[in-house]
Amino acid sequence: MEIEEFTKYERARIIGARALQISMDAPLLVKLNKEELEKIKYDPIRIAEIELDSDVLPITVKRPFPKKIEGKLKKEKKEEEEIKKQEEEIKKLEYKEEKEVVEEGEIMELVTPEDEVEEESAGEEAEA
Secondary structure (H helix, E strand, O other), X not given: OOOOOOOHHHHHHHHHHHHHHHHOOOOOOOOOOHHXXXXXXXXXXXXXXXXHHOOOOOOOOOOOOOOOHHHHHHXXXXXXXXXXXXXXXXXXXXHHHHHHHHHHHHHOOOOOHHHHHHHHHHHHHHHO
């Protein structure tokens, strides 16, 4: 049987969970005589450590495997290209709309600021 090494976090989690079980009167998985129990002062954490070190706990740790980065990078590049294409299309549409507004303004012969000045001066002469 292969000896599995746990990280310090995994050890702490396993020992804590097992100590809680022991403190709630779960049966011990290692045989300890009365002298050994008195020596460790019936401490459930020490008993859980002994059980873990003697490899009698039926516990496995499921660790996630790292994901492949290549596939993720390709996806991100594709997404970036799509975003750039969308931005270009939006710019083209905005340019078209601005051009249409300018053309419609010329057709409607909108008043320019110079025309307004001429109208005001003509209105003042009429009043005088």
